[in-house]
Amino acid sequence: MKAIRVDYSPSVNGVVQIPGSKNSSLALLAAACLSDETITFQGIPNIADFRVISEMGKEVGLNMKRERNGEVSIDPRSIFSTSFDPKKSSSFRTAYYFIGALLAKYGKVSVGYPGGDDFVSRPIDQHIKAFEMMGATFTYHQDYYEVEAKELHGATVYFDTITSGATINAMLAAVRAKGETVLLNAARDPEVIDTAIFLNKIGADISGAGTDTIRITGVTQLQGGSHRVIPDRLIAGSFLIAAGVAGGNVTVTDVIPEHLGSCIAKLEEVGVEIDVQDNAITARSTGKLAASRIRTGMYPSFPTDLQQPMTTLFTQAEGKSIVAEKIYPNRFKHVGQLRKMGADIRMRTGVAFVKGKSSLQGSIVMASDIRAGISLILAGMVAKGTTYITGVEHIERGYEDVIRAFHSIGVQIKKEDIQFGLDNQVLGEVK
Ligand SMILES: CC(=O)N[C@H]1[C@@H](OP(=O)(O)OP(=O)(O)OC[C@H]2O[C@@H](n3ccc(=O)[nH]c3=O)[C@H](O)[C@@H]2O)O[C@H](CO)[C@@H](O)[C@@H]1O
Numbered sequence: 001m002k003a004i005r006v007d008y009s010p011s012v013n014g015v016v017q018i019p020g021s022k023n024s025s026l027a028l029l030a031a032a033c034l035s036d037e038t039i040t041f042q043g044i045p046n047i048a049d050f051r052v053i054s055e056m057g058k059e060v061g062l063n064m065k066r067e068r069n070g071e072v073s074i075d076p077r078s079i080f081s082t083s084f085d086p087k088k089s090s091s092f093r094t095a096y097y098f099i100g101a102l103l104a105k106y107g108k109v110s111v112g113y114p115g116g117d118d119f120v121s122r123p124i125d126q127h128i129k130a131f132e133m134m135g136a137t138f139t140y141h142q143d144y145y146e147v148e149a150k151e152l153h154g155a156t157v158y159f160d161t162i163t164s165g166a167t168i169n170a171m172l173a174a175v176r177a178k179g180e181t182v183l184l185n186a187a188r189d190p191e192v193i194d195t196a197i198f199l200n201k202i203g204a205d206i207s208g209a210g211t212d213t214i215r216i217t218g219v220t221q222l223q224g225g226s227h228r229v230i231p232d233r234l235i236a237g238s239f240l241i242a243a244g245v246a247g248g249n250v251t252v253t254d255v256i257p258e259h260l261g262s263c264i265a266k267l268e269e270v271g272v273e274i275d276v277q278d279n280a281i282t283a284r285s286t287g288k289l290a291a292s293r294i295r296t297g298m299y300p301s302f303p304t305d306l307q308q309p310m311t312t313l314f315t316q317a318e319g320k321s322i323v324a325e326k327i328y329p330n331r332f333k334h335v336g337q338l339r340k341m342g343a344d345i346r347m348r349t350g351v352a353f354v355k356g357k358s359s360l361q362g363s364i365v366m367a368s369d370i371r372a373g374i375s376l377i378l379a380g381m382v383a384k385g386t387t388y389i390t391g392v393e394h395i396e397r398g399y400e401d402v403i404r405a406f407h408s409i410g411v412q413i414k415k416e417d418i419q420f421g422l423d424n425q426v427l428g429e430v431k
């Protein structure tokens with residue numbers, strides 16, 4: 001079985017160049033299908049979700065190609081079907097963006113139910129509400145659902161909860177819908193803004209992205225164009241947190257520091273020195289970490305996707321820390337694994353109480369999702385001995401080359417094919 005092996009790496013030092021954002025890329029790849037010409041993107045990471053989208057797209061005539069220079073070109077003109085393979089489209093979260101992007105153009109789209117990281121409950125009722133208000137109807141089948149609209153029209157949609165996915169999806173649908181759409185209580189995430197900037201570049205009429213009210217006036221045509229994806233703020237945040245966990249100096253480059261406001265503030269609060277430059281950030285450990293609390297929330301609050309690495313950091317801070325998960329109250333699968341490594345964490349619904357500083361021990365642990373995996377790599381850096389992390393495929397949904405990235409800050413890490421025994425012991429490496 002593939003596993004990531006992390007050996008005790010008590011101090012990290014180095015520079016990490018941050019790739020394009022996975023979450024923005026997933027929206028942009030679908031958004032490109034709104035165009036009537038060819039689109040080129042720079043910075044789309046070569047992660048598993050990208051590969052499955054290009055395979056699933058190929059089956060319906062969507063021409064998506066990664067060029068030698070890393071750019072991704074997309075030609076939506078040859079699409080001949082909008083029925084996506086249920087299995088492929090269910091293997092990641094955002095196949096639903098293809099509904100938003102293709103509904104106005106083709107009148108009917110079918111995709112598998114959303115996959116991606118599993119936090120027990122990830123409803124899509126707000127996506128459905130927005131589409132229905134714009135004139136769409138839904139039919140649910142065993143492993144896929146169909147959405148139809150003879151003519152998609154603008155609507156005023158108030159989101160009952162702030163959701164980046166439904167905000168982006170409704171915005172995509174509204175770009176080619178008839179008339180004006182107003183999205184109220186919209187998400188303000190950088191990925192929403194990035195998608196709107198790209199769409200406006202190719203001829204959409206969107207204003208207000210980045211505020212809680214977005215207005216979109218439908219257009220009938222969109223031209224081709226080129227766009228660079230924003231940097232991945234979640235990868236950047238994880239590496240800054242790594243410096244706090246293990247000690248040392250980590251610089252992340254090619255970032256937009258404003259996207260990391262809450263993370264920077266929290267790291268400073270616990271005693272990590274932060275130096276912000278134009279498009280780089282350095283985190284410098286002071287050798288001491290204070291306990292603190294985080295409460296996740298939608299942007300610009302502390303991101304749920306950095307809750308897990310921060311939980312690992314709190315295991316190394318002196319005193320009692322509190323992690324309140326307000327976006328996905330069940331997103332705590334990493335806690336059991338951290339406990340296995342010796343962390344002192346008590347749970348109540350939606351809240352983890354972390355008592356530090358714990359001396360962690362290498363162990364065999366399981367990454368249930370991308371960020372849980374990162375929190376375990378960080379724990380492995382400071383655990384005595386060797387940590388083996390299974391569930392590598394989950395981590396690779398978010399990281400193009402997680403090994404190289406952690407190597408660049410001096411972590412002793414590699415991917416191995418390990419044979420585990422029935423009692424969950426390491427029998428050896430499969431040669
Ligand atoms: C591919 C992608 O971009 N994934 C990110 C996106 O997921 P995703 O877009 O799925 O998350 P949302 O922003 O939609 O979810 C935010 C909150 O709204 C709730 N909700 C959402 C939709 C809906 O129809 N009804 C509803 O109740 C969710 O349960 C959650 O509590 O934002 C999450 C929250 O920042 C991140 O963890 C994910 O990494």
Ligand SMILES: C=C(OP(=O)(O)O)C(=O)O
Pocket residue numbers: 022092093094115116117118305370371398
């Ligand atoms: C939850 C995540 O991804 P997805 O929404 O694609 O499952 C994530 O990136 O942490």
